[in-house]
Amino acid sequence: xxxxxxxxxxxxxxxxxxxxxxxxxxxxxxxxxxxxxxxxxxxxxxxxxxxxxxxxxxxxxxxxxxxxxxxxxxxxxxxxxxxxxxxxxxxxxxxxxxxxxxxxxxxxxxxxxxxxxxxxxxxxxxxxxxxxxxxxxxxxxxxxxxxxxxxxxxxxxxxxxxxxxxxxxxxxxxxxxxxxxxxxxxxxxxxxxxxxxxxxxxxxxxxxxxxxxxxxxxxxxxxxxxxxxxxxxxxxxxxxxxxxxxxxxxxxxxxxxxxxxxxxxxxxxxxxxxxxxxxxxxxxxxxxxxxxxxxxxxxxxxxxxxxxxxxxxxxxxxxxxxxxxxxxxxxxxxxxxxxxxxxxxxxxxxxxxxxxxxxxxxxxxxxxxxxxxxxxxxxxxxxxxxxxxxxxxxxxxxxxxxxxxx
Amino acid sequence: xxxxxxxxxxxxxxxxxxxxxxxxxxxxxxxxxxxxxxxxxxxxxxxxxxxxxxxxxxxxxxxxxxxxxxxxxxxxxxxxxxxxxxxxxxxxxxxxxxxxxxxxxxxxxxxxxxxxxxxxxxxxxxxxxxxxxxxxxxxxxxxxxxxxxxxxxxxxxxxxxxxxxxxxxxxxxxxxxxxxxxxxxxxxxxxxxxxxxxxxxxxxxxxxxxxxxxxxxxxxxx
Numbered sequence: 001x002x003x004x005x006x007x008x009x010x011x012x013x014x015x016x017x018x019x020x021x022x023x024x025x026x027x028x029x030x031x032x033x034x035x036x037x038x039x040x041x042x043x044x045x046x047x048x049x050x051x052x053x054x055x056x057x058x059x060x061x062x063x064x065x066x067x068x069x070x071x072x073x074x075x076x077x078x079x080x081x082x083x084x085x086x087x088x089x090x091x092x093x094x095x096x097x098x099x100x101x102x103x104x105x106x107x108x109x110x111x112x113x114x115x116x117x118x119x120x121x122x123x124x125x126x127x128x129x130x131x132x133x134x135x136x137x138x139x140x141x142x143x144x145x146x147x148x149x150x151x152x153x154x155x156x157x158x159x160x161x162x163x164x165x166x167x168x169x170x171x172x173x174x175x176x177x178x179x180x181x182x183x184x185x186x187x188x189x190x191x192x193x194x195x196x197x198x199x200x201x202x203x204x205x206x207x208x209x210x211x212x213x214x215x216x217x218x219x220x221x222x223x224x225x226x227x228x229x230x231x232x233x234x235x236x237x238x239x240x241x242x243x244x245x246x247x248x249x250x251x252x253x254x255x256x257x258x259x260x261x262x263x264x265x266x267x268x269x270x271x272x273x274x275x276x277x278x279x280x281x282x283x284x285x286x287x288x289x290x291x292x293x294x295x296x297x298x299x300x301x302x303x304x305x306x307x308x309x310x311x312x313x314x315x316x317x318x319x320x321x322x323x324x325x326x327x328x329x330x331x332x333x334x335x336x337x338x339x340x341x342x343x344x345x346x347x348x349x350x351x352x353x354x355x356x357x358x359x360x361x362x363x364x365x366x367x368x369x370x371x372x373x374x375x376x377x378x379x380x381x382x383x384x385x386x387x388x389x390x391x392x393x394x395x396x397x398x399x400x401x402x403x404x405x406x
Numbered sequence: 407x408x409x410x411x412x413x414x415x416x417x418x419x420x421x422x423x424x425x426x427x428x429x430x431x432x433x434x435x436x437x438x439x440x441x442x443x444x445x446x447x448x449x450x451x452x453x454x455x456x457x458x459x460x461x462x463x464x465x466x467x468x469x470x471x472x473x474x475x476x477x478x479x480x481x482x483x484x485x486x487x488x489x490x491x492x493x494x495x496x497x498x499x500x501x502x503x504x505x506x507x508x509x510x511x512x513x514x515x516x517x518x519x520x521x522x523x524x525x526x527x528x529x530x531x532x533x534x535x536x537x538x539x540x541x542x543x544x545x546x547x548x549x550x551x552x553x554x555x556x557x558x559x560x561x562x563x564x565x566x567x568x569x570x571x572x573x574x575x576x577x578x579x580x581x582x583x584x585x586x587x588x589x590x591x592x593x594x595x596x597x598x599x600x601x602x603x604x605x606x607x608x609x610x611x612x613x614x615x616x617x618x619x620x621x622x623x624x625x626x627x628x
Contacts, residue, residue: 003517007505010505013505299503305495306518307486307515308490403462403485
């Protein structure tokens with residue numbers, strides 16, 4: 001161990017309380033930063049995953065005129081060969097066709113507007129749908145009976161419909177035709193987004209085509225890239241490599257700018273809170289470093305007199321701050337990651353008025369934190385940098401120290 | 407040629423109450439192997455003179471030659487290096503590094519000079535034996551008495567075999583017994599290692615043991 005490191009390490013033990021307080025300040029800051037950001041980004045991730053990943057698609061292929069009206073009349077002709085090529089692209093995790101429209105659903109005396117969506121379960125991630133099923137099943141379907149339908153749980157509630165109940169659907173079909181038929185409730189779904197759960201009715205793709213008269217047509221193709229965080233880039237790259245006549249590719253950020261802006265606005269609030277936390281912690285760290293410098297000024301002077309180069313002393317103070325910062329960062333990471341892991345496994349579910357307020361905004365009242373390591377690295381680096389910036393004070397004192405003590 | 411030569415050294419401190427001339431046009435020299443005490447009452451300029459010789463404080467005028475090098479002309483960085491290589495210091499308040507053991511404190515200058523661990527530990531141990539503290543080698547300063555700490559400081563000053571040692575009131579905080587022990591040690595080392603010692607003191611016990619005495623008054627040699 002070099003002299004600088006040895007002195008720095010031993011100096012930590014000289015005023016154990018101060019070293020502990022400094023490390024605790026760093027640990028506290030990092031703990032809260034990890035917790036706040038993990039919860040915040042986790043909620044956004046959950047929302048994007050449920051709204052975008054499950055229903056709209058991170059990347060979507062549709063007729064150029066499909067958005068924003070989502071008009072069934074401009075559906076695309078089925079092209080399974082092209083779809084297989086897209087699904088086999090190394091950038092793509094899944095590619096699956098959808099067909100969607102709006103209808104009125106009735107059960108006994110209750111009616112509700114629903115968005116029916118035709119899903120090709122053979123191409124979908126089966127775990128995704130199974131995990132969202134509250135009751136019912138996807139594979140126990142009577143082929144001779146009405147179309148099986150899986151309802152969002154709030155839609156089922158509003159229709160007072162339960163498993164096995166028959167519904168009447170009526171709405172506009174393809175090219176001005178009437179879409180009307182019976183449906184049987186085959187299951188209810190928790191989709192992770194209250195707005196979706198109020199309106200979504202899932203049909204099998206073939207049933208949806210038959211119901212709407214859009215035979216041999218797809219409304220959209222939902223593409224999930226392997227790197228969902230880079231959906232814009234994936235959308236652009238896939239559009240180049242898999243062109244389709246009349247079709248256009250779009251990422252969810254392009255189709256839903258309001259969702260992206262809402263996330264950015266909310267995220268900015270979290271960043272401001274963290275900024276305030278960091279400012280408070282920084283002053284605490286600076287205060288500690290000023291005390292350290294004042295206590296040691298005579299010692300610095302004496303060592304300079306003996307022939308210790310100022311850069312050696314500056315290095316010693318820097319390493320001392322670094323060690324305190326690393327110790328605090330390690331504790332903060334351990335605590336932060338531990339608590340985040342606990343809530344990742346057992347997400348906080350909000351109750352009462354707070355839950356209602358969140359649901360009204362279309363957010364599921366659940367707080368699932370993300371386990372993304374980049375949050376730990378980013379905020380760990382920030383608190384470490386703040387500690388090292390605070391160490392500039394004693395370094396300045398070292399460089400200003402005279403070689404005699406008057 | 408003398409080891410240290412001072413030519414017309416003047417050091418003036420400015421204060422709110424006016425200028426104070428601590429060293430007033432002083433010229434003298436010190437030869438190798440001297441055991442010299444600079445004596446005088448408080449405020450006569452002893453410490454200022456010692457600081458100037460040690461390159462800790464720059465005179466306003468005059469030249470200080472050590473081994474032919476005028477240290478007044480050296481830059482701060484070069485002066486630090488010069489002190490490290492050529493001068494040993496013993497301070498009134500011991501000034502040991504509290505987080506290092508007696509052995510590590512003694513070897514501290516050698517470590518700064520880049521001497522390998524084996525050689526510096528051997529030299530430090532030899533000196534701790536010489537000052538009678540071999541059995542306290544692994545003790546930290548707060549586990550040593552004032553006299554023991556000052557003996558470690560002397561060992562530290564001697565470790566790198568400097569050309570001379572400047573000791574500013576080295577016995578000021580010591581009791582009679584510790585003072586006698588310390589003076590015996592320094593006198594022996596002066597004989598044995600031929601190290602030049604220059605003290606500032608007004609302690610009669612030190613003055614009695616010095617081989618040369620430089621009396622100062624108002625910054626001048628009486």
